[in-house]
Amino acid sequence: MKIEISLFLQRAGIKLKDGSGSVEIISTSGTSILDEKIEHWVEYGVSNFDEIYLNVSDIVSMINCFESYEDDPSQxxxxxxxxxxxxxxxxxxxxxxxxxxxxxxxxxxYI
Structure with missing residues (x-):
């Protein structure tokens, strides 16, 4: 899914910076609507997507290390x-x- 979003953003002239949740405008040809406000929207959306990825990674790690909860399974x-x-x-x-x-x-x- 992250690849699909990256391609969508690249078509709009936006490039992700190393998955850090920040973006870089690489081109605004044909998209004069890109300004500072739009960059903020994209950057915030990307940072939330990164958080989703980290949350899923955390869940996988927790399941893989379930035996570490033997002392207190309710935790x-x-x-x-x-x-x-x-x-x-x-x-x-x-x-x-x-x-x-x-x-x-x-x-x-915006709609």
Whole structure:
């Protein structure tokens, strides 16, 4: 999914910087609507996508290291719920930002 987003952003003249959640405008030909405000929207959306990736990685690590919770198995549920809450938050924020950026490039305005 990250590759698809990268390609979408590259077509709009935006390049991701090493998955750090920051972006660089590489071209604005045909997209005069890209300005500082738009860059902020994209940057925030990318940083939320990076958080989603980290949350999923955390869940995989927690499941792989489940035996480390042998002393207190109930702690696993608290930890996994915290990560899932964070994942849910960043997914919804990412969806809102990506939807608005898509509309911006497609229609030239926020919808």
């Amino acid at each position: 696993f549920m608290y930890d996994i719920r915290a990560v899932l809450d964070d994942l849910s938050f960043h997914s919804s924020i990412y969806g809102i930002y990506f939807h608005n950026i898509s509309n911006l490039f497609e229609y030239g305005d």
